[in-house]
Structures are given as structure tokens and as C-alpha cells.
Amino acid sequence: MGGTIGIIVDISLNSLVLSGVFLIVAIGLNIIYGLSRIMNMGHGALYAVGAYTGYTLVATGFNYFVALVIAPIIVGGIGLLIERTIIAPMRKRSMVYTLILTYGLMFFLDGMIKYVWGNKPCFIDLPAFMQGTLSILGTQYPIFRLVTLFLIAGIMGGLMLFLNKTKVGLILRASSTIPEMVSCLGINMSYVHMGAFVLGCIMAAMAGIIAGPLTTIDPLMGSEMLISSFVVIVIGGLGSLRGAVLAALLIGFVQTLAEFFITDLAMVIVYVLMAVILAFMPRGILGEGKFE
Amino acid sequence: MNNTTTIPGIKKRFVPLKIFIVVLVFVGLGLFPFMSGNRFYISMINEMMIYGLLAMSLDVLLGYTGALSFMHNAYLGISAYVVGLFLIHISPASLWMACFAGIIFTSIVALPVGWVQVRTGGLAFALLTLAFGMMFHTIVWKWYDVTGGDDGLMGMPNPDITLFGWKLGSTGDPLAMYLFTLVIAAICFFLTRRIINSPFGAVLEAIRENEDRASFIGINVRRYKLLGWMLACLLAGISGALFILYKGYIGPSTMSAFAGAGVLMMVLLGGLGSLWGAFVGAAIFIYIQDYISTMTEHWEIFLGLVVIFLVLFLPTGFVGLGDHLKRFRKG
Numbered sequence: 318m319g320g321t322i323g324i325i326v327d328i329s330l331n332s333l334v335l336s337g338v339f340l341i342v343a344i345g346l347n348i349i350y351g352l353s354r355i356m357n358m359g360h361g362a363l364y365a366v367g368a369y370t371g372y373t374l375v376a377t378g379f380n381y382f383v384a385l386v387i388a389p390i391i392v393g394g395i396g397l398l399i400e401r402t403i404i405a406p407m408r409k410r411s412m413v414y415t416l417i418l419t420y421g422l423m424f425f426l427d428g429m430i431k432y433v434w435g436n437k438p439c440f441i442d443l444p445a446f447m448q449g450t451l452s453i454l455g456t457q458y459p460i461f462r463l464v465t466l467f468l469i470a471g472i473m474g475g476l477m478l479f480l481n482k483t484k485v486g487l488i489l490r491a492s493s494t495i496p497e498m499v500s501c502l503g504i505n506m507s508y509v510h511m512g513a514f515v516l517g518c519i520m521a522a523m524a525g526i527i528a529g530p531l532t533t534i535d536p537l538m539g540s541e542m543l544i545s546s547f548v549v550i551v552i553g554g555l556g557s558l559r560g561a562v563l564a565a566l567l568i569g570f571v572q573t574l575a576e577f578f579i580t581d582l583a584m585v586i587v588y589v590l591m592a593v594i595l596a597f598m599p600r601g602i603l604g605e606g607k608f609e
Numbered sequence: 610m611n612n613t614t615t616i617p618g619i620k621k622r623f624v625p626l627k628i629f630i631v632v633l634v635f636v637g638l639g640l641f642p643f644m645s646g647n648r649f650y651i652s653m654i655n656e657m658m659i660y661g662l663l664a665m666s667l668d669v670l671l672g673y674t675g676a677l678s679f680m681h682n683a684y685l686g687i688s689a690y691v692v693g694l695f696l697i698h699i700s701p702a703s704l705w706m707a708c709f710a711g712i713i714f715t716s717i718v719a720l721p722v723g724w725v726q727v728r729t730g731g732l733a734f735a736l737l738t739l740a741f742g743m744m745f746h747t748i749v750w751k752w753y754d755v756t757g758g759d760d761g762l763m764g765m766p767n768p769d770i771t772l773f774g775w776k777l778g779s780t781g782d783p784l785a786m787y788l789f790t791l792v793i794a795a796i797c798f799f800l801t802r803r804i805i806n807s808p809f810g811a812v813l814e815a816i817r818e819n820e821d822r823a824s825f826i827g828i829n830v831r832r833y834k835l836l837g838w839m840l841a842c843l844l845a846g847i848s849g850a851l852f853i854l855y856k857g858y859i860g861p862s863t864m865s866a867f868a869g870a871g872v873l874m875m876v877l878l879g880g881l882g883s884l885w886g887a888f889v890g891a892a893i894f895i896y897i898q899d900y901i902s903t904m905t906e907h908w909e910i911f912l913g914l915v916v917i918f919l920v921l922f923l924p925t926g927f928v929g930l931g932d933h934l935k936r937f938r939k940g
Contacts, residue, residue, distance in 0.1 A: 356732055403917055410924075413677050416735055417873060418920040420679065424870060425913025432907050540866060544743055547736045555732070582751060588744040595733065596725045 323456035328573055330453075334462050336569025337469030338528045342542055343549040343561050344476070345520030351493040351556035352513035354412070355404060358419035360521055361543025362426035367392045367522025368529045368538065369430060372439045381444050385468070389522040396518025400511050408510070423543070431536050438533040441526075465527055472523055489513065493556065544584075545572075548591045554601020563602055631885075638791055642784050652855075655787045657895050658794045659851045661888035664875040665801065666844030672882035673805060674837040675817030676726075677735040680742020682872050684842045686864035687745060688715040688849025693762045693859060694755070701766035704780070708850040715846030716839060718745075723838040727831045742869060750861040761860030765853065780854045790851050794888075797847055802884055804840065813837050870912065871898075877919050880928025889927050 346360050357363075370391050374384035399422065407415050443461050450457040480486035492499045492509045500506045524542075532538065549568050553560030568587060575583035594602065638658075642651050667681045692711035700706065726737050749756045756762060767781035770789050778785025804810060812833050815823045824830045853859050862868065871894065879890025902908050919926070 356736070403921060406921065412732060413671070413675070413735075414920050414924060416677060416732075417877065418917055420870060420873070421913045421916025421920065423913070424867070424909050425917065428907050428909030428911075428913060432910065544740060548740065551733055551736055582747065584747050585744050588740050591740060592722075592725045592737070595737065596728055599729050599733070 326453055326456050327458070328577060330458060330462065332570040332573035334465055334531065335573055336565045337466065338524050338531070339545055339549050339569055340562060340565035341469065341472060341520050341524035341527070343546040343553070343565060344558065345517035346546055347550050347556055347558060347561055348520070349513050349517040350550070352489060353408070353510040355415050356419070357517065358416060358543065359422035359426055360517065360546065361539035361541070362423045362430070363392055363396065363518050364521040364525040364542050365430055365536065365539030366395065366426060367525030368534045369434050369439070370522070371526030371529050372441050372534055375441050381441070385523070385526050388526050389519040392522035393515045393519045396515045397511070400514040404514060405507070405510070423540070427536060427539060436536060438535040440533060441529040443530055461530055465531065468527055485512070548587055552591055552594050552601060554603055554605045557601060557603055557605035560601045560603040560605050635795055639788065642787055648783060651783050651787050653895065653899065655783070655790050655855055657892040658790050658888070659848050659855060660872070660875060660895060661891035662794050662797055662848035662851065663845055663872055664879065664887035664891045665798065665884050666841045666848065667872055667876050668881065668884060668887040669801060669805065669844065670837060670841040671876060673810060673813045673817060674834060676731065676834065676838070678738040678841070679735060679873065680738055680866060680869035681841070681845055682868045683742040683745045683864050684715050684719060684845035685849035685852055686749065686859065687718055688712060688846035689853035689859045689863070690749065690756060690762060691715070692850045693765055693853045696766050696768060697764060702768050704768040704770060711850045712843060712846040715842055715849065719839060719842035723835050723842070727834040727838065739866070742864070743866065746861060746864045749864055759861065761858055763858060765857040767857070781857070786855050790855065793847065793851060797844060798884060801844065805884065809836070867909070870916070874912065874916055874919070877916065878926055880926030883928045886926060886928040893927070
């Protein structure tokens with residue numbers, strides 16, 4: 318074994334992968350919140366739906382990378398349906414009601430997952446070339462985790478290009494700062510909210526199918542991820558993208574370290590960290606948060 | 610001096626008809642076990658009253674202060690564990706000491722949590738309650754040596770319910786426990802009602818309506834929010850003590866997020882901002898739960914659908930149903 322250096326390489330790569338998954342889920346939540354001031358409690362369940370859809374696609378014979386494209390489209394469609402039927406009518410109501418509504422949505426989706434796929438854990442079969450290990454500084458590291466890192470970087474890069482270089486991205490960015498002005502320019506805000514929600518769902522599903530091979534897929538994965546991504550966006554500041562990146566790196570690192578040294582109570586450390594940061598920096602580590 | 614200033618927002622307190630109905634319900638519930646010998650209904654109403662107390666404590670927080678707590682059952686759980694551990698390890702017979710220890714410990718835990726939470730806005734407050742609730746759940750679940758982990762706390766003794774030498778019976782006796790719960794729940798209800806109808810309650814409602822304006826007129830918003838939070842946690846602690854005495858057992862599933870959603874749903878079913886509505890909501894919820902869980906294991910789907918339906922179409926709950934009917938009659 319690689320000894321101390323091997324452990325360091327292992328921990329840092331693992332925490333990067335974990336941070337990446339947190340980041341993609343949290344940015345989806347952040348986009349929805351930043352554009353329509355709705356905190357989607359069902360986001361974790363949509364992430365789990367993405368992972369399960371990916372599992373079914375791979376199990377029926379699709380290539381892993383094909384599933385990575387198809388599953389988010391399916392979940393995006395589910396998101397569109399949810400947005401039009403229950404989220405859109407709640408636009409004008411108080412925030413407490415939307416929180417409770419999406420909380421109900423979470424239980425509905427979790428129940429549906431258990432109904433369709435059952436309670437037992439599932440595993441995504443990887444393509445042959447991703448199953449081996451690669452030697453990095455004397456430690457054997459699984460190749461698929463490295464591929465995952467590249468995928469996360471690709472998704473984040475694609476999202477940044479979409480938000481910064483396209484016209485739709487421009488509209489989304491403008492709507493998150495001055496929605497009234499965008500609306501005055503003749504852009505239908507209802508479509509912007511819809512687009513934000515669907516984009517968030519697509520991000521959640523992508524994260525789900527990427528995280529699938531890393532962990533086992535079970536019905537609890539959604540609520541665990543929901544809590545973690547809340548921690549990330551609360552620490553990073555609600556609606557702040559740069560803050561979310563920093564917070565995801567921080568939480569991924571802290572959680573990997575805590576899981577390595579004290580296995581059982583790892584999450585308690587993360588919650589305490591969040592409480593301390595919120596008590597002294599209520600707008601997140603960069604001070605960019607938009608709390609209502 | 611006779612300076613009776615009327616504070617807006619406080620309803621007229623003395624209404625003979627209302628008091629008559631409340632006394633009638635109380636006496637009716639008190640006589641119920643003597644008229645019907647059915648053990649099943651006695652223990653079901655007992656559970657309804659305990660959860661009603663918990664739902665009422667959440668209603669103080671959500672309906673009056675406007676702060677959402679996703680996992681209020683965590684405080685029921687903490688209190689129940691402490692009462693159980695006290696009875697098992699320290700003194701198996703001292704009921705009042707155990708309850709006192711449970712409620713005090715719950716308050717001690719809730720104080721720093723509340724201190725952090727009131728420093729944030731409405732949304733972050735709600736998310737923090739979820740995070741802290743999950744934290745308590747994880748601790749109880751993983752700390753096997755003390756809490757018994759997944760198996761829960763077992764081997765509870767059944768102390769006698771005594772007050773000033775007058776003995777009501779053992780907590781293992783459903784009838785004695787029922788009457789004990791009824792009296793405690795009634796006392797808590799009237800005390801909370803009194804607190805909510807005082808100027809303190811009016812301040813809480815002012816904060817709910819507009820936090821900025823409340824602070825402009827000189828109200829220390831954080832302090833009052835913390836007081837509201839502590840009141841809610843204290844009541845949850847009392848319901849937790851009753852819970853473990855009634856069940857004789859507590860496991861981590863009582864403190865899960867799923868159970869927390871159930872409490873939230875009781876408050877929604879009953880209607881926000883009226884303390885008695887929470888009891889009605891708890892009664893409806895527990896009755897439906899008993900009914901549906903015998904038919905299907907996919908109870909989560911129904912819970913989710915009912916919550917969505919309630920928020921979309923009946924946000925005022927059972928309490929608001931009367932207003933709907935009135936409007937319907939007037940055309």
C-alpha cells in the first residue's frame with residue numbers, strides 16, 4: 318500500500334468527487350431558489366429518481382453514457398409536469414406553504430420510488446474500461462472515480478458556458494437579479510420559472526446517475542443528499558453560485574475526513590459546522606446570500 | 610387606576626358559549642373511559658391527546674410566530690429518552706422528578722439551537738430545524754450504548770402517578786394514564802392559551818405579520834422569537850414525557866423526518882393559528898393513519914398526496930372549514 322501519501326491522495330480525490338456531486342445537486346437547488354424563490358424540498362427525491370432511472374436504463378442494456386443523457390431528460394419531463402401542476406399555482410403564496418408543499422412532494426416521490434423499485438439497494442453496472450484501477454503516487458485508485466471527476470468538471474463547465482454565453486443564460490441571470498425589469502422587457506416570467514425548475518431537475522438527475530456507481534442506490538439516498546445540499550447552499554449563501562462551489566469543496570472535504578476518522582457521527586460534525594457558520598456569517602461564507 | 614387599554618389583535622376572551630363547549634369536551638373525554646370499556650379506543654384517544662399537545666406546540670411556533678420547524682418531534686424524542694433513561698438508571702419510582710428532568714434537559718438542548726436559529730431568516734430557520742433534527746436523530750440512532758440504537762429504549766419501569774400522597778394508579782394502567790394525559794394536556798392547553806392571548810402573544814403575531822415593522826416599533830425580534838421557540842420546545846418536552854410513560858418504549862423512528870412531516874400535517878389538517886385546531890388535526894391524522902396503515906404499506910404516497918392537496922386547496926385546515934361554510938351559505 319502507499320502508506321501516508323496513499324491515504325492523502327485517496328482522501329483528497331474522494332473528497333473532490335463527493336464535493337462535485339454535492340455541487341451539482343446544490344447548484345440545481347440554487348438556480349431554482351435564485352430565480353423563483355422556491356426552496357424545493359423534493360430535490361433530493363428527484364436526485365434519487367435520476368439514479369434509479371439510470372439504473373433501469375443500464376440494466377435494460379443501454380450504455381452508461383447514453384443513460385447519462387436519457388435519464389436527465391426523463392426527470393426533466395417529470396419536473397415539467399410537477400412545476401405546471403403544483404408549483405406554478407403556489408407562486409403568490411407565502412414561502413412557508415411552498416416549503417410544506419414540496420415537503421409533501423418529497424414524501425410522494427420517495428413513496429413512489431419504494432413502490433416502483435422496492436426497498437432493496439441497487440447497483441449500476443459500469444462499462445468494462447471503467448472497472449479497473451489506476452496507480453497514482455503508489456495508491457490504486459478506481460478509474461471510474463476519475464472519470465466521474467471529468468464528468469463533473471464537464472457538466473459544470475457546460476453550465477457556466479450556458480449561463481454566461483447564451484441568450485437564455487443571459488435572461489436567467491438577469492431574472493435572478495431584477496425580475497421586474499426582465500418582465501418589463503417582454504419576457505414571460507412564467508416560462509423563466511418553468512425553465513429554472515426543469516434545469517434544476519436535470520442537474521439533480523445528472524448528479525444522481527453520476528453518484529449511482531459511487532454509492533449504493535437506495536430509497537434513503539434522496540433525503541441524505543437533500544440535507545447535504547441544504548448544508549452546502551446555506552453555508553455558501555442562498556442563491557450564490559460562487560459560494561456554493563466553495564461550500565461544496567469544504568463540506569466534501571470535512572465529510573470525507575470525518576467519515577475516515579469517526580465513521581458513525583460524521584454528519585454531526587457537518588451540522589455543527591453549518592450551525593457555527595450560520596451563527597456568525599448568516600449570509601454565507603462569501604456574504605452573497607439572498608435570504609427572504 | 611383603571612387603564613384598560615385594548616391591544617388590537619387580541620380577541621375578546623370571555624365568551625360563555627366557547628367556554629361551555631370546552632368544558633363539555635373536557636368532561637366528555639374524562640367520562641369516556643368509564644362509559645366505554647373498549648381498550649383500543651382509550652389508548653387511541655390517549656395517543657391523539659399526546660400528539661395533539663405536540664401539534665399545539667408546533668402551532669405556537671408556526672401559527673403565531675410564523676417560524677417553520679420541520680422536525681418538532683425531535684424535541685418530543687429528546688424528552689422521552691431522558692425521562693426513560695432517568696426512570697431506568699436513576700430512580701424507577703420518581704415520576705415527577707423524571708418528567709422534570711426530561712423537560713429541563715429538552716430546554717437546555719433547545720436553547721443553543723434556538724439561539725442559532727433566530728439569527729437567521731425564515732427560510733434558513735426552517736432548513737436549520739431540519740438539519741438539527743436530523744442531527745439528533747443520527748445521535749440517537751448511532752449511540753447504541755445509551756439509547757439502544759435501532760432497538761430503542763426498552764425495559765421501562767411503570768411508576769405510580771401520585772400527587773401529594775393521593776394515588777391515581779400505575780402508568781402501565783391505561784385508564785390511569787388516560788386521565789393523567791387528559792389533565793396534563795388540558796392544563797397545558799389553558800396555560801398556552803393564556804400566554805398566547807397575553808400581550809406576549811400579540812407580539813409574536815406582529816413578528817409573524819411583518820418582522821421589519823415589529824423591530825421598527827421597538828420589539829426585540831430575536832428575543833421574542835427565541836421565547837416563542839422555547840415555549841414550543843417546552844410543550845414538546847411535556848408531550849415527550851407523556852409519550853414514553855404511555856408507550857413504555859421509544860425508538861429512533863419517532864424522531865425521524867417522516868414522523869416530523871406527520872406532526873406538520875396534523876397542524877395543517879387542524880388549521881394554523883388556533884390552538885384547539887392542532888388537537889383536532891392530531892385526532893384526524895391518527896385515526897386515518899390507523900385506518901390506512903392496515904390497508905397498504907405505501908403510506909408515504911398518501912401522506913405526500915394529502916399534504917399537497919391540503920396546501921393547494923385547504924390551507925386553512927379544519928378551523929377554516931367553518932368560514933368556508935359560512936361564505937357558501939351566504940352565497
